[in-house]
Amino acid sequence: MTERQRPIGIFDSGIGGLTVLKEIFDRLPAENTIYLGDTARVPYGIRSPETVTRYSFENTRFLSSKDVKILVIACNTASSVSLDAVRRSFPVPVVGVIEPGAKAAAAATKRKKIGVIGTEATVRSSSYSRAIQAIDPAIEVFGIPCPLFVPLVEEGWTDGQITEMVAERYLADMRQKDIDTLVLGCTHYPLLKHVLSKVMGDGVTLIDSAIETAHAISTILAAQGLTNIPGQLVRHEFYVTDSPQKFLSVGERFLGRAIENIEKIQLEMEV
């Protein structure tokens, strides 16, 4: 295997990161990929930063053992709390979902008012605010945690009256803030785009971190001369830490295509 052929490694706490993988498939169709969903320990959004960091290291060690050329932390919670530590400890480039989303949001806002929605852990970590204000300190950032969005998406209720009412309730305060840009700070949320844009109205630009992250990966691979040559057979592998059943049934909806080459693994735990 040449340097260029080495796979892109992606991990998430579960299935959410498949929205990032989908964008990688669309934008980088020549790349081999390895996806790890830590389904035995999902969700990360309710756990402490120390616990999430420990999980990120275990996931990263697994993907490193597969000789990935770039590592994608396709989970907002894990990106928020563990990206720096993972970057310091592993030799390959590491991309999280926060920085690409923050960059796109900072570029999009005209009134310099950005909203961020995500899990409790992501919003509490203020990582989007920090990343956005590192670009432009004059931008105001408003964060709201929306814990019910993930279970709604996983239940398949991505449209309809109940989901709209939940979104209206969560976003009521946000609508008073005069924002013109809203960051979907959780990899499940792209599936709620329709409802979210209906509730927020045409005047608010939705930033999909999955798309922005795929752009960032493309840029880094190109800069390092690691973009794979098209025309070869491409392989996509999936690993999960609990039974693949639910991952498959819900995941194929996220990915928009069939999932093959899936295997349940046991991670090596830190003690």
Next chain:
Amino acid sequence: MTERQRPIGIFDSGIGGLTVLKEIFDRLPAENTIYLGDTARVPYGIRSPETVTRYSFENTRFLSSKDVKILVIACNTASSVSLDAVRRSFPVPVVGVIEPGAKAAAAATKRKKIGVIGTEATVRSSSYSRAIQAIDPAIEVFGIPCPLFVPLVEEGWTDGQITEMVAERYLADMRQKDIDTLVLGCTHYPLLKHVLSKVMGDGVTLIDSAIETAHAISTILAAQGLTNIPGQLVRHEFYVTDSPQKFLSVGERFLGRAIENIEKIQLEMEV
């Protein structure tokens, strides 16, 4: 410490089992208790039976090390899939939440039609059907998984239009089945009693497994001469496997009183 003074050990995947602990406090105020919430690995309801059984053994070993006189699996998922295995492997009496709920439901139904709501894992396991039909094979049992109820309760949305609409959607089929008894097959659901009885109507008796389980514990302790003598100082200990912060904020609502003596522990993992 005398035999009678030894604590009651209770574990759950997280905070749900506190509804059982609350009923133990009410009915057995002289008992010492130790509660373990496996918050680092919550929720169990989406995990495979093998994974949940492994977690149950790890939790049980921890409580055994604390010399409990009776073990309560205050989690419907863990009771469904691991009660028998835990009973075979540990010497103290083990009580789950399924059998007490099933018994009370079988006693309550007049039309011999019972509904059961719970997590996907609990409903898919058919453990309530089996337990109810072991008592009376003529009883029909209808199960519906309601995955959004737990996040709604944890969000504190236990009342109001959204929760009623979710309940109406989940229970629409159930209302066609002519049931007269509904088992709340998840320890979070007692907090939704108001909404559930509104949606199901006065003709349907709600069975609260937490109350029935506390009755069962009381019966077993009495039969074994292990009921503690009143009038002594009582101690309630709490252990969690992730940071106590969320457990405390949400848990005190479940328990209806302050939580003290809480400690984060690391469970000894099986390899």
